[in-house]
Amino acid sequence: MSDAFDDLLAANEKYAATFSHSGLSGQAGRGLAVVTCMDSRVDPLGLLGLQAGDAKILRNAGARVTDDVLRTLVLAVYLLGVHRVLVMPHTDCRMSKSTDADVHEVIAAEHGVDTRSLDFKTVPDQAEALRHDMVRIKASPYLPDTLAVGGAVYDVRTGRLQPVEL
Template sequence: MTEAFDDLLAANEVFARSFQHSDLTGRAKRGLAVVTCMDSRIDPLNLLGLSAGDAKILRNAGARVTDDVLRTLILAVYLLGVDRVLVMPHTDCRMAKSTDEQVHELISREYGIDTRSLEFHTVADQDAALRRDMIRIRTYPYLPDRLAVGGAVYDVHTGKLMPVEL
């Protein structure tokens, strides 16, 4: 590894000295999977009162239920003890402030990279997108009908969750 990661390796040395989770398995002790954004302001375990090993945390830009999230949920449900899913986007999300076209243009203009072959899953209407993603999980043919699916928007300025019903 390069020196760009020295701070992380040093922090890991400290962490490993008092590591106490060797008894955990890959199963979600609380039966929960959380689909949330990659935004670094979100600390999903702490904001939900969870600990290491309690839940599967699936993160991507915008907390979108993509094909890869569905693939991961199948594994989480059938192999890792998940029986409920919380989809949790957040306020002040960059994916809710732009269109895919604007993101492509910005990256092209600033970095000279053509990203038009990618879909960024930007969000014009966050509540509508959340409801659509919840329905996508509920109706996905490879996931069981018994799977509980909920949604809430996390407010990055207050720390509160705002539940969204279908």
Template sequence: MTDAFDDVLTANADYVRRFHLGGLQPVAARGLALVTCMDSRIEPLEMLGLKPGDAKILRNAGARVTDDTLRTLVLAVYLLGVDRVMVLPHTRCKMASVSGDAEVHDIIAARHGVDTRSLEFHTDKDQLGALRHDLERIRHHPLLPKNLAVAGAVYDVDTGTVTPVTE
């Protein structure tokens, strides 16, 4: 490895000395799957009163329910003890602040000279509309149980507040 990772590998050595999660079971002890954004301002366990082992955390840009998210939820429900799903995007998200995927492609091309048009970023300025659409994708997925509890909320990165979204 290169020096670019020395800081995290050194931190891991400290973590190993304090490690206490050995023997934790792979199931979601509280039956929760949380779909949230990869944003580093989000601390999924602490903000929802969870501890390691309580939930399956799925993170991606924008907290979107993509095909891969659905695949992972199917596995989580049938193999890992998940019986409820919360989708939790956040305020001031870059994926909800642009006019669409084309703008992101243009920004990356202009700044870095990389053509990303083969990728779909799932941007949407209508964050609540996108959330409601994603909740429906989960509710109507043919491989997920009809009685699966599904909810949406928005996390405020400035206050820490999680606000449920009504349908």
């Protein structure tokens, strides 16, 4: 591994010296899956009062329920003890400030890379995208009708959740 990761390997040595999670199973201890954004300001365990082993955390740009998120939720529900899902985008998200066309244009202009074959799933209306994604989970033929699905927007300025109803 290159020198670019030396800081991470050193931090891991410290972490491993006091590691205490070896007894955890792969099950979601609190029966929860959280679909959230990859934004580094979002600490899903901390902001929800969870600990390691409590929940399955699924992250991507914009906290979107993609085909891969649905695939992962099917596994989490049937194999890993999940019986409730929280979809949790956040305020000040880069994906809510642009259209896909804008993102393609910026990347092409600034980096010379043509990304037009990718769908970035930008979200001009965050509440509407959140409702759409919640419905997508509820409507999936692969997930049980009993699966509890909720949505909330995490405010990166206050640390508070703003629930969004279907």
